[in-house]
Each structure stands twice: as C-alpha cells, then as structure tokens.
Amino acid sequence: MSALILAWHSDVAWSFRRSPVAVVSLMVVLILVLAAVFAPLIAPYNPFDPASLNLMNGFSKPMEPNAFTGDTFWLGTDDQGRDVFSTILYGMRISLFVGFTAVLFALVLGVTLGLVAGYVGGWTETIIMRIADVQLTFPAILVAMLIFGIAKGVTPVEHRDEVAIWVLIIAIGLSDWVQFARVVRGATLVERNKEYVMAAKLIGRKPGAIMLRHILPNVLSPVLVIATISLALAIIAEATLSFLGVGAPPTQPSLGTLIRIGQGFLFSGEWWIILFPAVTLLVLALSVNLLGDWLRDALNPKLR
Amino acid sequence: MSILVAVRNLTRIFDVSKPWLNRLIERRDKALLTAVNKVDFEIEERTVYGLVGESGSGKSTIGKIIVGLLPPSAGAVEIEGVDLYREEDDAKVDAVRSDIQMIFQDPYASLNPRWKVASIITEPVAARGGDTTDMAEKLLEQVGLSARDAGKYPHEFSGGQRQRICIARALASEPRLIVCDEPTSALDVSVQAQVLNLMSDLQDEFGLTYLFISHDLTVVRHMADKVGVLYLGQLVEEADRDTLFDAPLHPYTQMLLEAAPKLDGFGREATPPEGEIPDPINPPSGCVFHPRCPIAVERCKVDPPELRGVGKTRVACHLAETSRD
Numbered sequence: 016m017s018a019l020i021l022a023w024h025s026d027v028a029w030s031f032r033r034s035p036v037a038v039v040s041l042m043v044v045l046i047l048v049l050a051a052v053f054a055p056l057i058a059p060y061n062p063f064d065p066a067s068l069n070l071m072n073g074f075s076k077p078m079e080p081n082a083f084t085g086d087t088f089w090l091g092t093d094d095q096g097r098d099v100f101s102t103i104l105y106g107m108r109i110s111l112f113v114g115f116t117a118v119l120f121a122l123v124l125g126v127t128l129g130l131v132a133g134y135v136g137g138w139t140e141t142i143i144m145r146i147a148d149v150q151l152t153f154p155a156i157l158v159a160m161l162i163f164g165i166a167k168g169v170t171p172v173e174h175r176d177e178v179a180i181w182v183l184i185i186a187i188g189l190s191d192w193v194q195f196a197r198v199v200r201g202a203t204l205v206e207r208n209k210e211y212v213m214a215a216k217l218i219g220r221k222p223g224a225i226m227l228r229h230i231l232p233n234v235l236s237p238v239l240v241i242a243t244i245s246l247a248l249a250i251i252a253e254a255t256l257s258f259l260g261v262g263a264p265p266t267q268p269s270l271g272t273l274i275r276i277g278q279g280f281l282f283s284g285e286w287w288i289i290l291f292p293a294v295t296l297l298v299l300a301l302s303v304n305l306l307g308d309w310l311r312d313a314l315n316p317k318l319r
Numbered sequence: 320m321s322i323l324v325a326v327r328n329l330t331r332i333f334d335v336s337k338p339w340l341n342r343l344i345e346r347r348d349k350a351l352l353t354a355v356n357k358v359d360f361e362i363e364e365r366t367v368y369g370l371v372g373e374s375g376s377g378k379s380t381i382g383k384i385i386v387g388l389l390p391p392s393a394g395a396v397e398i399e400g401v402d403l404y405r406e407e408d409d410a411k412v413d414a415v416r417s418d419i420q421m422i423f424q425d426p427y428a429s430l431n432p433r434w435k436v437a438s439i440i441t442e443p444v445a446a447r448g449g450d451t452t453d454m455a456e457k458l459l460e461q462v463g464l465s466a467r468d469a470g471k472y473p474h475e476f477s478g479g480q481r482q483r484i485c486i487a488r489a490l491a492s493e494p495r496l497i498v499c500d501e502p503t504s505a506l507d508v509s510v511q512a513q514v515l516n517l518m519s520d521l522q523d524e525f526g527l528t529y530l531f532i533s534h535d536l537t538v539v540r541h542m543a544d545k546v547g548v549l550y551l552g553q554l555v556e557e558a559d560r561d562t563l564f565d566a567p568l569h570p571y572t573q574m575l576l577e578a579a580p581k582l583d584g585f586g587r588e589a590t591p592p593e594g595e596i597p598d599p600i601n602p603p604s605g606c607v608f609h610p611r612c613p614i615a616v617e618r619c620k621v622d623p624p625e626l627r628g629v630g631k632t633r634v635a636c637h638l639a640e641t642s643r644d
Contacts, residue, residue: 209428209429210423210424210425210428210429211428211429211430211431211439213383213388213421213423213429214421214423214429214442214485214488215442215446216388217386217387217388217416217419217420217421218416218417218420218442218443218446218447218492219413219416219417219446219447220446224446229431232431232433232434233431233432233433
C-alpha cells in the first residue's frame with residue numbers, strides 16, 4: 016500500500032497526471048488491450064466457429080438489418096458473413112500478442128547482447144556491434160521477411176499454420192533487437208567505469224553478477240522507452256507482414272490479415288471490411304506511440 | 320611492527336595508441352604511457368601511508384593495482400605476503416581480498432543509485448554468503464548516521480553522508496587495509512574535517528591500515544604517518560610525516576610545500592609551481608624532474624637518480640645533500 020502511495024507521488028506519476036495526451040493514450044491502450052484479452056466474452060460472434068456463420072449474412076452494411084436474415088451487425092460483415100467487430104477483437108488479440116512477445120524477445124536479446132558488448136568490450140563488442148550495424152543497413156521488414164521465408168522453407172506444410180505466429184514473433188524480434196543493444200551498450204559504457212562498479216569488482220563479484228545486479232537496473236529506463244515505441248513498430252510490422260501475406264495465416268487473422276482481406280472489397284463498395292480494422296490498427300499504434308513519447312520526456316531529466 | 324603491504328618495483332604501462340588501422344594509415348608506432356615507474360615502498364600495519372602528487376602522477380593507478388582492480392605490467396604488490404595477481408591458491412586470494420577495501424573519490428558515483436543503503440553496505444559480506452542481520456544498522460551508527468537510514472536510497476543523502484555510507488561499506492567485511500583514493504576532495508571543507516576525524520577514530524577503533532591518496536598536502540599532513548611523493552609515476556621522496564614536512568630534500572617536494580596554502584602565511588605571496596608536468600608518453604631523459612628543477616645540473620639531464628637513503632629520508636635526487644640551502 017505504501018508503495019502505491021509512493022508511486023502516486025513519484026515524479027513520473029506527477030508528469031503523467033499533468034499530461035492529458037498520456038492519460039487519454041493510456042486509457043485507449045488499456046481499453047483495447049482489455050477488449051482483446053476478453054474478446055471471447057465481449058465479441059457477439061465467434062468468427063472462428065463455422066457453426067455460428069451464416070453465408071446469407073455476407074456483406075451486411077454497418078448498423079443496418081441484413082436484407083435476408085434481418086440480423087444487425089454494428090460494423091457490418093465480410094463476404095462470408097463474419098461479424099467485422101468480432102474479427103477485429105480476435106484480430107487485435109493476435110496483433111497484440113505478436114507485438115508484445117516480439118518486443119519482449121527483442122528486449123531480452125538486445126539488452127543481453129548490449130550489456131555484454133558494453134561491459135566485456137574488445138572483440139566480443141566488435142563482433143556484436145558489427146552484426147548490429149550490418150543489420151541496420153537492411154530495412155527491418157526485409158529482415159523479417161527473410162527470416163519468415165527461411166522458416167517457411169524448413170517447416171513441413173502441415174505444421175506451417177501452427178508455427179506461423181511464432182515465426183512471426185521471432186522474425187520481428189530479430190529485426191528489432193539492434194535498437195536495444197545499441198542503447199544498452201552506450202549506457203553500459205558509462206556505468207561500467209563508475210566507482211560503484213569498481214567497489215563490486217574489488218570484493219570479487221563475478222562479471223555476470225555485476226552486469227545483472229549493478230549495471231542492468233541503471234540502464235533500464237531508456238530500455239522502457241524503446242520498448243514502448245518498439246511495441247507500436249512491432250504491431251505495424253506484424254500488420255505489414257500479414258498484409259503482404261507472409262504473416263498471420265487466414266485461420267488466425269490478425270489486424271493486418273483483416274486489412275489484406277478487406278482491400279479486395281475496397282473498390283466494390285464494401286468499405287467497412289477494410290476501414291474498421293485499419294482504424295483500429297491506427298488508433299492502437301498511435302496511442303502506444305504517444306505513450307512512448309510521453310515516457311521518453313518524463314524519464315529524461317534534462318527536459319524537466 | 321609487521322609489514323602489511325609491500326610494493327615492489329611496481330610498473331604499469333598503458334597502451335594509449337590509436338586503433339591499429341589508424342596507426343597503419345598514419346604510420347605511427349604504438350604510444351605507451353608509463354603511469355607508474357618502478358615504485359617501491361612498504362606500509363606497516365596500523366599506520367597511515369600518504370601518497371601525494373599532482374594529477375597524472377600515477378597515485379590512483381597505484382591504488383587500483385593494490386586493491387586488485389588493475390594488473391601491474393611489472394613488479395609486484397604483496398599484501399600479507401600474498402601476491403594477488405600471481406597467487407594460484409584461490410582460498411588465499413579470497414582471504415586477502417576480504418581484507419582489502421577502498422573508499423572512492425566521488426561519493427555520487429560510488430553508490431549504486433538503484434540499491435537501498437542496507438544492501439549497499441552489506442554487499443561485501445553478502446557476496447561471500449556471510450550473515451548480514453542488523454549489520455547495516457550497526458555500521459550506520461558507527462559512522463555517525465541513523466539506523467533508520469538503512470531503508471533509504473543514496474539520492475536522499477548529502478555528499479558527506481554518502482561518504483560515510485562508503486566508509487560503512489568499507490568496514491563491513493572487517494578489512495585490515497583500506498585504500499582511500501582522494502576520499503575528501505569532492506566534499507566541502509567543513510565536511511572534510513568531519514569525515515577525516517571519523518576515519519582517524521575508526522582507524523584506532525578497528526586497528527586499520529590506510530593508504531591515503533591525495534593531492535591535498537594539508538589533509539595528508541593531518542592523516543599520514545609516513546608520506547611518499549610521486550612525480551610522473553616515480554617515487555621521488557619518502558619520509559616520516561614530520562621529517563618530510565619540516566625538512567623536504569627533493570626540490571619537487573620543496574616546490575609543492577611552498578605552493579601549499581599556509582595558515583600562518585597571511586600576506587606572504589606563495590610562489591606557484593613552475594612549469595607543467597611533462598608529457599608522460601615522452602618523459603624527459605635523466606631525472607624526470609630536471610626541466611622544472613631550479614637546481615638541476617648537467618648530470619640530471621642524462622643520469623636518472625635512484626631512490627637512496629639520506630638521513631631518515633629516502634629520496635631520488637643527485638643533489639639531495641645540498642638541496643636544503
């Protein structure tokens with residue numbers, strides 16, 4: 016309890032309460048995340064259950080009763096009669112899951128490599144950071160597509176749909192670790208020469224313990240900022256890959272898959288199939304980004 | 320009294336050259352900096368050895384080598400007869416390590432800002448799996464802080480209080496030797512005195528040995544039993560405190576003492592030290608001090624003087640017998 020009171024009075028909380036953009040963004044993100052997590056409870060239909068689908072409901076317009084069945088769908092239906100609102104909720108689940116897990120993967124990988132590179136130095140550092148530099152010369156999406164392509168080549172056809180999500184996570188994570196590694200290496204270079212690190216060294220602490228217990232806690236605040244901004248980028252990267260047809264399979268559609276399906280109907284007048292998933296993606300990515308921007312300012316002592 | 324620390328012919332050379340590709344393109348040789356050059360001294364148990372010198376004279380490097388943070392390039396440091404860098408018996412190394420502690424110059428960088436004071440103080444013991452119950456509280460009271468401070472973070476303290484926390488941490492593992500690298504130079508003068516007195520009291524109470532590194536002669540005069548003067552990585556003079564301050568033999572020591580502010584020196588103009596410390600990458604030939612030395616003769620330019628006994632003093636100067644005039 017006292018920790019909660021302390022947190023409420025902390026500088027970050029104070030700056031949060033003074034920033035309407037941050038408050039609104041956090042609320043939007045929370046609502047979207049909760050809606051995605053509880054999708055099976057909230058969604059009026061289960062778009063993955065063929066028994067609940069009625070082809071006669073196909074192409075229902077938003078908020079209008081269907082001409083054949085009389086059913087009303089808030090955001091309309093697609094060609095197979097799937098409720099767009101429900102598919103968005105389920106799609107957001109996959110988008111957010113891929114986004115969070117990919118960022119977590121990139122974070123663990125990047126922070127570990129950055130810490131080791133910064134603390135150990137020498138050839139270890141040169142090798143890690145040159146790999147990072149080389150990877151930065153390719154667009155992230157290209158790296159992700161390359162990894163995706165390799166993985167697709169090595170997995171048997173019947174398992175492709177099962178592993179697709181995990182391949183997507185690894186592909187996005189591997190294309191994103193460089194950011195974390197660079198920032199953490201820079202911060203580690205500063206910290207490792209500070210006297211508290213020497214104090215730990217001289218009592219015989221092992222390098223692993225020094226990196227984990229002493230340096231890591233002191234390099235985490237920039238990591239938090241990058242993680243937030245990376246989350247928005249990862250969600251967009253996932254949508255891009257899925258839109259290109261190399262991401263989430265149609266059996267587990269993410270927001271990107273929905274947009275890809277929707278763009279086929281864009282010019283035949285069924286605008287709602289693409290518009291609503293696209294707007295959801297935009298709102299999600301925008302609020303996460305705004306939250307990241309605020310966090311960067313709030314944790315930057317020079318801007319206070 | 321027994322010898323706790325023996326520094327034998329200690330040399331440390333740093334490679335300060337540019338990366339090999341730059342060297343190849345610019346056709347330059349490796350640049351080597353001799354930070355410590357054949358330094359030789361001993362510290363007796365339960366005494367304070369003061370090491371003085373200007374910035375860049377190698378005093379901090381010697382401190383780091385003694386506590387085991389930096390391997391020597393040549394020579395050796397023996398603590399309780401054990402050479403930390405050559406001893407192969409891990410148990411012996413570990414035993415010696417727990418007898419050495421260090422107090423650093425910058426109290427703002429020497430405490431991990433994300434750790435509570437209690438964990439900071441008890442780390443030297445916790446790292447060895449020792450019992451730390453109530454230890455932080457007891458140590459905090461010993462250094463003049465409150466037991467309740469154990470639950471706070473370093474940023475809640477002032478510079479002087481932080482240095483007291485550093486002292487508490489240094490005491491935790493019950494060391495015999497504490498290397499103090501300019502422990503008060505980052506503090507206000509009023510706080511300096513308090514911290515120095517605390518360190519003196521603790522030395523008596525726990526029978527500690529200090530290696531006291533400082534550029535501040537008044538502080539060294541207050542603390543040290545024996546003083547070594549470093550110039551460009553070489554020990555140029557060593558004597559008991561009173562001998563050194565009353566009758567300095569090396570012209571460099573004389574210059575330092577003249578430049579130091581004196582309490583009875585109102586109205587008297589102190590002569591500033593002449594010239595700068597030379598580039599340690601290309602040290603002068605012969606005696607390293609000869610370009611700045613007021614009494615240098617031809618011999619000083621070619622013949623590097625050895626450290627030799629003159630009276631109760633050890634001094635590296637050809638003209639030590641006549642330099643007092």
